[in-house]
Amino acid sequence: MKSSHDIRHAFRNEFSDWRVWRARSVVVAFAALAGLAVVGFTAVSEYAFDRFAGLYARWWWSPLLWTPLCTAAIVWLTRRYAPGAAGSGIPQVMAALEPVTAPAQQGLFVSLKLSAAKVLLTTWGLAAGLSLGREGPSVQVAAGVMLAARRWLPERGSISAHGLLVAGGAAGIAAAFNTPLGGIMFAIEELSRTPEQRRSGLLMAAIVLAGLIGVSINGNGTYFGLIRATGIDTGLIVPGLIVALASGLAGGLFSRLLLASLIGPPRDWFSRARLRAPVLFAAGCGLAVAAIGIYSGGAVFGSSSEHTRAMLAGAEHTPGIFFLLKFLATWLTAWAGVPAGIFAPSLAIGAALGNDLALLLNYPHASALMALGMVGFLAAATQAPLTSFIIVMEMVDGHAMVLSLMACAMVARTVSRVLSPPLYAQLAQTQLMRLPQAPLPKESGANKL
Secondary structure, three states: OOOOOOHHHHHHHHHHOHHHHHHHHHHHHHHHHHHHHHHHHHHHHHHHHHHHHHHHHHOOOOHHHHHHHHHHHHHHHHHHHOHHHOEOOHHHHHHHHOOOOOHHHHHHOOOHHHHHHHHHHHHHHHHOOOOOEOHHHHHHHHHHHHHHHHHHOOOOOOOOHHHHHHHHHHHHHHHHHOOHHHHHHHHHHHHOOOHHHHHOHHHHHHHHHHHHHHHHHHOOOOOOOOEOOOOOOHHHHHHHHHHHHHHHHHHHHHHHHHHHHHOOOOOOHHHHHHHHOHHHHHHHHHHHHHHHHHHOOOOOOOOOHHHHHHHHOOOOOOOOHHHHHHHHHHHHHHHHOOEOEOHHHHHHHHHHHHHHHHHHHOOOOHHHHHHHHHHHHHHHHHOOHHHHHHHHHOOEOOOOOHHHHHHHHHHHHHHHHHHOOOHHHHHHHHHHOOOOOOOOOOOOOOOOO
16 A cells, blocks of 8 residues: 655654744743753752741741731732632643633743742742642642743644643753653643644653753752662552542542632631631741640641652651641641642652551551652642652662552542542632623613513
8 A cells, every 4th residue: 555645744844933942942941941940940949948948947946026027918918919820820820721721821820920930939839838749839830931932932733722731830840850651641640631732743842841940950860859669569569459549538638628618618717817808817827837846846837848859768766756746837827828739748648658657567667658648649649650760769769568558549539539529720710700890791772671
């Protein structure tokens, strides 16, 4: 059978059309800028938290004043000047991708202005000692950078604004976690809406490039260090199943609690107070986080990456305490209304849960259960099991736990789906309520009867 593929025509399409090369150059350039933006965000946020840690080390009581004042100021600035920067940032990108969002309205959710505000306000939240992560915000930051590329693309090109948003959001995850493959999976699992976005090799290359920029500048290290899971055998099956069920239950309850707090009807006194005086309520949440942080010896402040690294290294750990305190501090931080992500705190909570169960079950290889707890809680909280699996898999030394991590992520997500609807999808629908409503048509005289 004679092939219908015309090599000369294909060559002209690929190499002779200047518009194709212009589009490629623009996308690659802005992908590099997105990666650099996330790397810069990482640097300034880590510097800010180091300054808070120094303040806390010098005056242990200082968070009781500093944290609530900063939280109130952050919420006031967010509500007044950048309401689109509130929360994680992932729901905003998802809302911008919805078909009901016109191209002219995408700036309500994603833009360079919002990216700058997100970096500033999230960094300030870490400087205040709030329990938050920068990974979700990195999604909105990188998406805003990538979306700015559309003004430089040729008209009637093959790259759409939706494609740029998908690539930018996924590039944020790739650069934040130093996991290009995790960024691609995040694009497929959470952001993709059309086959064009899944097939575009150029957009996939942009995601990988942003991740590689993060790796080249920050090194090939992982967020919480390397997990050395040794002695993996069939003895892991029962403890692993217990961790999967427990992390699915805890992550599902966490997701449900966030949804009830952020978008649920104001049935209790606290929710009504949040509606009446959001800035004062934020100060109260900041005070509660400060008190919890001081009680924990500073362990729950920020993303808790240092405490989690210490747990992974086998440091002493009081069962149940850190898990509960980090759970509460992260919920209160989100409830306050500050720009904040939950990826890194979820990993810290899951690691503590796995460690607690290892102590309870007297299982000798605690690091293995900690890895399972991390992937299970993150998968349950976000209901993105494949992204969670890849992010944690990058932290594990060797491939002995690959199947265990994947199975744990799927079991935990299944348990979570029974307890809570998808967190980001529900929050994205709430974001869509910020779209201006179309005016109702005026009634004619004949219809007034």
